[in-house]
Amino acid sequence: MLVAGAGVSGRSAAEALLAAGASVTVSDASSDRLVALASLQAQGAELVPGLTEPPEGTDLVVTSPGWRPESPLLAATVAAGVELIGEVELAWRLDQEKANEPADSTGRPAGPATWLAVTGTNGKTTTVGMLESILRADGVDVVACGNVGLPVVDAVRAGHRVLAVELSSFQLHWSQTVAPHASVVLNLAADHLDWHGSLDAYGAAKARVYAGNSVAVHNADDEWSVRLADAGAPQQARRVSFTLSDPAPGVLGVESGALVDRAFGDRVRLAAVADVHPAGPHNVANALAAASLARAYGVEPEAVAEGLRSFQPGAHRSVVVAESAGVSYVDDSKATNPHAADAALRAHPKVVWIAGGLLKGADVEDLVAANAARLAGVVLIGRDRARFAEALARHAPDVPVREVESGDDAGMLAAVRLAGEFAEPGCAVVLAPAAASMDMFTDYAHRGRAFADAVRDVLSGAVAPANGG
Numbered sequence: 001m002l003v004a005g006a007g008v009s010g011r012s013a014a015e016a017l018l019a020a021g022a023s024v025t026v027s028d029a030s031s032d033r034l035v036a037l038a039s040l041q042a043q044g045a046e047l048v049p050g051l052t053e054p055p056e057g058t059d060l061v062v063t064s065p066g067w068r069p070e071s072p073l074l075a076a077t078v079a080a081g082v083e084l085i086g087e088v089e090l091a092w093r094l095d096q097e098k099a100n101e102p103a104d105s106t107g108r109p110a111g112p113a114t115w116l117a118v119t120g121t122n123g124k125t126t127t128v129g130m131l132e133s134i135l136r137a138d139g140v141d142v143v144a145c146g147n148v149g150l151p152v153v154d155a156v157r158a159g160h161r162v163l164a165v166e167l168s169s170f171q172l173h174w175s176q177t178v179a180p181h182a183s184v185v186l187n188l189a190a191d192h193l194d195w196h197g198s199l200d201a202y203g204a205a206k207a208r209v210y211a212g213n214s215v216a217v218h219n220a221d222d223e224w225s226v227r228l229a230d231a232g233a234p235q236q237a238r239r240v241s242f243t244l245s246d247p248a249p250g251v252l253g254v255e256s257g258a259l260v261d262r263a264f265g266d267r268v269r270l271a272a273v274a275d276v277h278p279a280g281p282h283n284v285a286n287a288l289a290a291a292s293l294a295r296a297y298g299v300e301p302e303a304v305a306e307g308l309r310s311f312q313p314g315a316h317r318s319v320v321v322a323e324s325a326g327v328s329y330v331d332d333s334k335a336t337n338p339h340a341a342d343a344a345l346r347a348h349p350k351v352v353w354i355a356g357g358l359l360k361g362a363d364v365e366d367l368v369a370a371n372a373a374r375l376a377g378v379v380l381i382g383r384d385r386a387r388f389a390e391a392l393a394r395h396a397p398d399v400p401v402r403e404v405e406s407g408d409d410a411g412m413l414a415a416v417r418l419a420g421e422f423a424e425p426g427c428a429v430v431l432a433p434a435a436a437s438m439d440m441f442t443d444y445a446h447r448g449r450a451f452a453d454a455v456r457d458v459l460s461g462a463v464a465p466a467n468g469g
Helices: 008-019 031-035 038-042 072-079 087-100 124-137 152-158 169-173 199-210 223-232 281-297 301-310 338-346 365-374 385-395 409-422 444-460
Strands: 002-004 025-028 046-049 060-063 083-086 114-119 142-146 162-166 182-185 215-219 238-242 251-255 258-261 268-272 319-324 327-331 351-355 375-380 401-403 428-431
Touching: 002 008, 002 072, 008 025, 008 038, 008 060, 008 087, 008 152, 025 031, 031 046, 038 046, 060 072, 060 087, 072 083, 083 087, 083 169, 087 152, 087 169, 114 124, 114 199, 114 281, 124 142, 124 162, 124 281, 124 301, 142 152, 152 162, 169 199, 182 199, 182 223, 182 281, 199 223, 215 223, 215 281, 238 281, 251 281, 258 281, 268 281, 268 301, 281 301, 281 338, 319 444, 327 444, 338 351, 338 365, 351 365, 351 409, 365 375, 365 385, 375 385, 375 409, 385 401, 409 428, 409 444, 428 444
Parallel strands: 002 025, 002 060, 025 046, 060 083, 114 162, 114 182, 142 162, 182 215, 215 238, 238 251, 327 428, 351 375, 351 428, 375 401
Antiparallel strands: 251 258, 258 268, 319 327
């Protein structure tokens, strides 16, 4: 068997296959990544850099999620008629093999785990974290896994009874038989179009999350979520939705400042809106999605409130890194597309916006037009900053705009200094780039850390504000 890609999911796939007794080859374009897998070589894996076709006798190729279908090795795999799957599909198959296993010596229940899956353009990691927290509050043996960080195959091998699985469009593209108990598509907006080719193809990948569901959850306030549930959910699946409005029967929603369930109960109060953090309508929607999946599993109402209150948000998601002279500095580096940036900006009445990066084919016209009235100033960074500048000139011509050309941590420092020219009491300086980070930084986390470091340096006086004040 061949594992294509020597990253985190590739290592886990190779380890699982070796543990199952398979003969395993691992290939990657980067020899350095393969060197890091020396322990697998000691277990019998063959490490071969730069393969462009599967070795003779290969009967299965497990690809890392980010590999494009047209990459030479994967294209050759398909042409040779060799089965091609992703790490999540491998995890599903290994999990299903537990169906006939007896309970272990401790009495731990046997059989496959229950999969509760979350996908969408934005909010996946937050929703999966909320779901994990709610289930743990109910005493469930659960772990968050998938695109959130822990490979699904590792979660399966660990034997957890419930998996809160975050699935990206790439992971779903390479999944064929994965059939979670319950799933949700949170929303859909233009993203990864350079990989999928079109919004329709991107949506079709997301819709795969509904395959085989017993309960299919959708966001009634998002047109694409409704459409994908209609297209992807099995006819026999129970359909449940959520909304930020008063809920109708069969819906979870918001009523009198509370999250209310009219799908799995009769106007059951689950939690106060104030229990949801970070605050903001998009996170209330995420909480309703998490509650829908938890209730589909049978969680008690009290656990929803307890889980939401104890949930700890991930880094770089609406995190206030500092406050000074009535100005808050907010790290939302995870806002890597316009849809996420829109939610980040709408959480504040007046914003100095730091934006820019790699747009990956996305359009920022609607984002700028929708938020023009709340902008006190804009600082643009990254390769595609000209696209932002053009949209701002059309939709917010009176908003002052500055650009930063530097492409490293010094560029972020300059951006924060420039933002100081526009920031007044009552404003939030918000890093919500609406774009990917790899033109300037290793990833969005690096970008967020650079922002936080720059804010601390400017506010401490280690670096003078751009206006000299």
